[in-house]
Amino acid sequence: MDITIKNLEHRYQPNTPFERVALDGINLSIRSGSFVSIIGHTGSGKSTLVQHLNGLLKPISGSIQIGEKVIRSSEKAKQLKELRRRVGIVFQYPEHQLFEETIEKDIIFGPMNFGVSEEEAKKKAREVIKLVGLPEDYLNRSPFDLSGGQMRRVAIAGVLAMEPRVIVLDEPTAGLDPRGKVEIMNLFYQLHSAKGLTTILVTHSMEDAALYSDEIIVMDQGKVFHKGTPVEVFKDPVQLRGLGLDVPETVEFVLKLEEKFGKRLPRDVFTVEEAANVAVSLIRKEGEE
Amino acid sequence: MKDLISVHGVHFRYDEESDWTLNNVSLSVYPGEWLAIVGHNGSGKSTLAKLLNGLLIPEKGEVVVEGYNSRDENSIWEIRRRVGIVFQNPDNQFVGTSVMDDVAFGLENNGIEREEMIRRIKASIQKVKMENFLDQEPHHLSGGQKQRVAIAGILALKPSIVILDEATSMLDPMGRKEVLETMRELNKQEGITVISITHDLEEAAKADRVLVMKAGKVHAEGTPEDIFKQSGMLLDIGLDLPFAVKLQHQMNKQGLHLSSLHLTQEEMVDDLWTLRSKT
Ligand SMILES: Nc1ncnc2c1ncn2[C@@H]1O[C@H](COP(=O)(O)OP(=O)(O)OP(=O)(O)O)[C@@H](O)[C@H]1O
Numbered sequence A: 001m002d003i004t005i006k007n008l009e010h011r012y013q014p015n016t017p018f019e020r021v022a023l024d025g026i027n028l029s030i031r032s033g034s035f036v037s038i039i040g041h042t043g044s045g046k047s048t049l050v051q052h053l054n055g056l057l058k059p060i061s062g063s064i065q066i067g068e069k070v071i072r073s074s075e076k077a078k079q080l081k082e083l084r085r086r087v088g089i090v091f092q093y094p095e096h097q098l099f100e101e102t103i104e105k106d107i108i109f110g111p112m113n114f115g116v117s118e119e120e121a122k123k124k125a126r127e128v129i130k131l132v133g134l135p136e137d138y139l140n141r142s143p144f145d146l147s148g149g150q151m152r153r154v155a156i157a158g159v160l161a162m163e164p165r166v167i168v169l170d171e172p173t174a175g176l177d178p179r180g181k182v183e184i185m186n187l188f189y190q191l192h193s194a195k196g197l198t199t200i201l202v203t204h205s206m207e208d209a210a211l212y213s214d215e216i217i218v219m220d221q222g223k224v225f226h227k228g229t230p231v232e233v234f235k236d237p238v239q240l241r242g243l244g245l246d247v248p249e250t251v252e253f254v255l256k257l258e259e260k261f262g263k264r265l266p267r268d269v270f271t272v273e274e275a276a277n278v279a280v281s282l283i284r285k286e287g288e289e
Numbered sequence B: 001m002k003d004l005i006s007v008h009g010v011h012f013r014y015d016e017e018s019d020w021t022l023n024n025v026s027l028s029v030y031p032g033e034w035l036a037i038v039g040h041n042g043s044g045k046s047t048l049a050k051l052l053n054g055l056l057i058p059e060k061g062e063v064v065v066e067g068y069n070s071r072d073e074n075s076i077w078e079i080r081r082r083v084g085i086v087f088q089n090p091d092n093q094f095v096g097t098s099v100m101d102d103v104a105f106g107l108e109n110n111g112i113e114r115e116e117m118i119r120r121i122k123a124s125i126q127k128v129k130m131e132n133f134l135d136q137e138p139h140h141l142s143g144g145q146k147q148r149v150a151i152a153g154i155l156a157l158k159p160s161i162v163i164l165d166e167a168t169s170m171l172d173p174m175g176r177k178e179v180l181e182t183m184r185e186l187n188k189q190e191g192i193t194v195i196s197i198t199h200d201l202e203e204a205a206k207a208d209r210v211l212v213m214k215a216g217k218v219h220a221e222g223t224p225e226d227i228f229k230q231s232g233m234l235l236d237i238g239l240d241l242p243f244a245v246k247l248q249h250q251m252n253k254q255g256l257h258l259s260s261l262h263l264t265q266e267e268m269v270d271d272l273w274t275l276r277s278k279t
């Protein structure tokens, strides 16, 4: 489903002394089936933006079109049910997503709410709990008696069980252990490619944004600052740092080499292998000179 | 060196019928050090943190903080005053209805006099750059802003030991650098002991000492160099290696060998430079 956002504005607590502009004049289009990352400083409006994608937040003005559906400020919750089935969001803090007394009930809630039979939903629960790296016997446990990373995994399982067409991930790997981070990102990427999902990743990991995205959206103070491919976005380290961001560690390494050796090197380097290649060929060339 | 905290033979579980969550854990924390604790999800890091400040009490074994044993009810207050925790989920930590009140709350509870209180609130909120949000309700902040305020709340209390439980996981790259730099200054200049529970191995590589937890036990302990040269062990238990180490392994595969194992990019680049002058 293509997503088109026009002149979106959002203010929290409007018309009170606490009013705060969180989004201002956002215009974006996201192609169906693409993988898009959103990066930006703390408080730049990323979570506010993505919560508009399934109607959790309503615009003060402007519109969001997802497939055929157009959301405006006047939208009623009832009209959004179909949208919520299509667009799944993994929240920034998993605690905000978990509410049932067992993990199983938590995971089957979404699918059953949208008409899947209990039996079918339970089968799905057993499938997704394994996908996120937790043992099946966790299904009977309370989601609140878990470690931070385990809660994160359950929250992800709940969204996967809904089989959304658009998956929105708000810092999905915060709190995961290093292996978990890699496994879960690979899982998202694999689902993305295999099922043609539209994937929107909010992240402070410049590495993940560089590795997985077709396009990256850079936010600054409630506005879209820039949109481009990873190569385009990570071209200008000084500007990024000014926005509270940075380049991926692979690019940082290349920049350090450039400085030390006084040479211009390829900067579109986003994997460890590629970074090693740059260093190895640099040393070999220097040897020949 | 004399222990600041000693943990001896600690066993803990959340209910009597289940297996041990912490199974015979012993460790020391030394004054003024920066100790990183790493480990897979569910290995017991946050549970350990709560035992270190007396929020949880061991079923067997002992936790002693500057001479105060957490089993002794009269000691609990003394322990909590010394050990401040920034929790993994900041929402669990907020009590005030504004950022200002929230930071003030802990100070009031500690009987800090008014002028000193105002000074500390200002200073700590400034340290985390949240001066523009004094009146905002903490629960209505962005994810990273919440973490900043949670850190300010603990800094204002001036504990001698700060435990950061993944306290910077939602900060943007520059914000994380700045906050860790602030903590490092407090650690170096004011001698505050820092225990940092983290999945960020770059951060762990900069610690004085690293403790590795696995399934409720202390699995390994040592300097970052000691720990990160055990790559097989780390990968086996669900962890990974800092970027510089991974990069070096990859260069080794391509026949390029550096003089020793480097944990930072700076050291690596320097070493590559020397290598070039030799070839
Ligand atoms: N419920 C709320 N009420 C009032 N203001 C809010 C609320 N939620 C967020 N804000 C404010 O809106 C702005 C944007 O917040 P948002 O959560 O979208 O940022 P973000 O880019 O997701 O940041 P982070 O990286 O820290 O998660 C921030 O200044 C924040 O303080």
Ligand SMILES: Nc1ncnc2c1ncn2[C@@H]1O[C@H](COP(=O)(O)OP(=O)(O)OP(=O)(O)O)[C@@H](O)[C@H]1O
Pocket (backbone or CB within 6 Å): A144, A145, A146, A147, A148, A149, A150, A175, A177, B014, B015, B021, B039, B040, B041, B042, B043, B044, B045, B046, B047, B048, B088
């Ligand atoms: N309140 C609780 N009641 C019962 N069991 C719990 C509770 N909190 C944690 N546990 C269990 O205790 C074990 C250790 O949890 P802990 O939170 O200490 O792990 P952790 O190392 O901090 O993990 P993470 O990296 O995911 O934060 C886990 O298996 C978890 O499921």
Ligand SMILES: [Mg+2]
Pocket (backbone or CB within 6 Å): A046, A047, A048, A092, A170, B142, B143, B144
């Ligand atoms: Mg956010």
Ligand SMILES: [Mg+2]
Pocket (backbone or CB within 6 Å): A147, A148, A149, B045, B046, B047, B088, B165
């Ligand atoms: Mg934890």
